[in-house]
Amino acid sequence: MSEFGEKFTISNTENIPGRQVTEFYGIVTGSTVRAKHIGKDILAGLKNLVGGELKGYTELLGEARQEALRRMIAEAESMGANAVVNVRFSTSSIAQGAAELFAYGTAVRVE
Amino acid sequence: MNPELVELAIQFSPVAFLLVLGLVAGTILERRHFADIRVRETRFRSLPAVTFSKPPADWAVDGCGLVAGSVVVSLDYFKRFAAALRIIFGGRIKAFEPLMDRGRREAILRMKQEAAETGYDAIINVRLETSRIANANGSTTAGVELMAYGTGLKLRNPLGNALPTEGA
Amino acid sequence: MRFQPKEPEEAINYSRESLVREAAVLLFATGLAAAVLFLILGEAIEFAVPRIPVRWEKPIFGTLARALDADDTVIGGAALDELARRIASRWPDNGYEFHVSIAENSMPNAFALPGGGIVVTRGLIEQSESENELAFVLAHELGHFHGRDHLRGFGRAAAFTLLSATLGAATGMGVPDGLTLAQSLTQSGFSRAQESAADEFALDLVHREYGHLGGAFDFFRKDTAGEGGRMAVSWLSTHPSSDDRIERLESLARQRGWGLDGAKRSAVRLNQ
Numbered sequence: 001m002s003e004f005g006e007k008f009t010i011s012n013t014e015n016i017p018g019r020q021v022t023e024f025y026g027i028v029t030g031s032t033v034r035a036k037h038i039g040k041d042i043l044a045g046l047k048n049l050v051g052g053e054l055k056g057y058t059e060l061l062g063e064a065r066q067e068a069l070r071r072m073i074a075e076a077e078s079m080g081a082n083a084v085v086n087v088r089f090s091t092s093s094i095a096q097g098a099a100e101l102f103a104y105g106t107a108v109r110v111e
Numbered sequence: 112m113n114p115e116l117v118e119l120a121i122q123f124s125p126v127a128f129l130l131v132l133g134l135v136a137g138t139i140l141e142r143r144h145f146a147d148i149r150v151r152e153t154r155f156r157s158l159p160a161v162t163f164s165k166p167p168a169d170w171a172v173d174g175c176g177l178v179a180g181s182v183v184v185s186l187d188y189f190k191r192f193a194a195a196l197r198i199i200f201g202g203r204i205k206a207f208e209p210l211m212d213r214g215r216r217e218a219i220l221r222m223k224q225e226a227a228e229t230g231y232d233a234i235i236n237v238r239l240e241t242s243r244i245a246n247a248n249g250s251t252t253a254g255v256e257l258m259a260y261g262t263g264l265k266l267r268n269p270l271g272n273a274l275p276t277e278g279a
Numbered sequence: 280m281r282f283q284p285k286e287p288e289e290a291i292n293y294s295r296e297s298l299v300r301e302a303a304v305l306l307f308a309t310g311l312a313a314a315v316l317f318l319i320l321g322e323a324i325e326f327a328v329p330r331i332p333v334r335w336e337k338p339i340f341g342t343l344a345r346a347l348d349a350d351d352t353v354i355g356g357a358a359l360d361e362l363a364r365r366i367a368s369r370w371p372d373n374g375y376e377f378h379v380s381i382a383e384n385s386m387p388n389a390f391a392l393p394g395g396g397i398v399v400t401r402g403l404i405e406q407s408e409s410e411n412e413l414a415f416v417l418a419h420e421l422g423h424f425h426g427r428d429h430l431r432g433f434g435r436a437a438a439f440t441l442l443s444a445t446l447g448a449a450t451g452m453g454v455p456d457g458l459t460l461a462q463s464l465t466q467s468g469f470s471r472a473q474e475s476a477a478d479e480f481a482l483d484l485v486h487r488e489y490g491h492l493g494g495a496f497d498f499f500r501k502d503t504a505g506e507g508g509r510m511a512v513s514w515l516s517t518h519p520s521s522d523d524r525i526e527r528l529e530s531l532a533r534q535r536g537w538g539l540d541g542a543k544r545s546a547v548r549l550n551q
Contacts, residue, residue: 022280022281023283024282024283025282031292032292076287079286080283096448
């Protein structure tokens with residue numbers, strides 16, 4: 001996740017290996033709700049006949065997940081944290097054609 | 112006036128009424144909910160909820176138990192309409208995002224409420240779940256359930272060292 | 280490890296801006312896209328219709344048309360069938376096998392289905408005062424078959440239903456009431472040119488059958504504000520206005536030297 005810079009660390013482990021957690025602040029969340037457009041739906045419907053990767057969806061969800069992470073980090077930074085540990089992702093369909101990409105973890109300060 | 116236009120206007124007036132009702136009432140209720148959430152978040156701010164799977168080494172744990180909170184929320188008519196339009200074109204569905212945010216914070220607050228009432232001082236290993244609740248006909252969405260659960264801990268050395276100073 | 284209670288900034292996971300503007304723009308764009316699609320489908324229908332042979336109508340549209348066909352077990356329906364066939368015999372080699380069915384609806388209405396089906400409402404039959412009057416309405420529907428308008432209308436109604444169903448399914452909002460195939464079929468009128476052509480065709484058939492046009496236009500003379508008036512207005516509004524219509528038909532008849540008066544035959548009545 002180097003795109004968020006060296007200053008900020010995110011990890012799905014309890015601690016940041018080799019560093020010491022000095023303070024913790026609480027849960028931070030990042031979420032975004034996305035829809036793919038009808039055109040992509042139709043293409044995916046055709047692709048469903050033969051199976052395999054639905055590239056349009058992969059890209060869309062991947063991009064939306066990055067947005068969710070960005071928002072989670074923005075929350076953490078607004079608390080003065082420099083790392084989020086024990087991060088988890090979840091993707092849920094919340095309405096027909098709409099998916100929520102969600103990331104959460106614990107905002108901490110590491111040294 | 113063209114009778115067909117009048118007929119059309121009569122046909123669509125209930126929809127227009129519901130849209131305005133949804134917009135006005137939905138906006139007011141949402142604002143109120145957010146204000147209420149902020150008040151309760153301040154009340155529970157000294158009760159930490161974290162995703163650590165184990166308690167930090169310096170905590171002396173005196174008891175534990177599962178705590179959970181959940182809420183089912185739904186969009187108002189106007190937002191549902193705005194979301195439906197967005198779903199045609201794709202992209203970020205702004206109508207849903209405040210709903211998810213306040214639903215999730217509400218679920219976390221209810222979990223904290225339960226923890227506080229049980230006498231716990233902190234919650235660890237918190238998990239957040241989201242599920243879509245479908246209508247009886249299965250096609251349209253009735254609402255979304257947001258759930259938070261974790262392990263409440265009773266501590267012998269309450270986190271007094273870290274209690275906030277006024278205005279912190 | 281110290282606990283430092285803090286809340287994150289508000290409104291990172293959502294934006295506070297109002298969605299009214301966005302919804303209005305998207306609504307407009309949806310309408311525009313639907314209109315463009317509808318136009319394209321319309322062109323495709325215009326292209327396809329003259330190229331579909333009459334004998335293919337039934338196999339292609341039969342299933343769909345049957346779903347719309349009214350209950351034809353009504354006693355007395357046979358008399359209507361007979362009337363329609365008698366008038367259709369004045370249009371030789373038409374290739375159709377016409378069949379009239381009766382819809383249980385008190386509003387006067389009639390429409391043509393692909394494959395040769397003509398649906399007539401009970402209201403239309405009951406409000407007709409002579410066979411000649413009903414014959415003109417049936418002949419008018421035959422005129423739509425002649426112009427293949429029924430296929431166009433059916434195609435457009437199907438396109439409209441398909442579009443609204445696609446939108447409804449894609450957005451999860453469901454199909455709005457009043458947009459089912461049957462409803463959009465009865466509500467989608469033909470163009471004035473199509474109606475005029477069908478009228479002219481009907482004029483010819485009725486004259487050939489009866490030798491005069493007495494009573495043929497009575498249906499258009501009815502007081503539409505009376506019983507069943509609303510639907511009558513609605514039906515007639517997809518047609519040229521009644522006065523213009525009668526005037527035009529009468530002047531056409533005069534040009535051709537066809538009599539406007541003559542003995543009317545007694546009206547077809549349904550038992551029950």
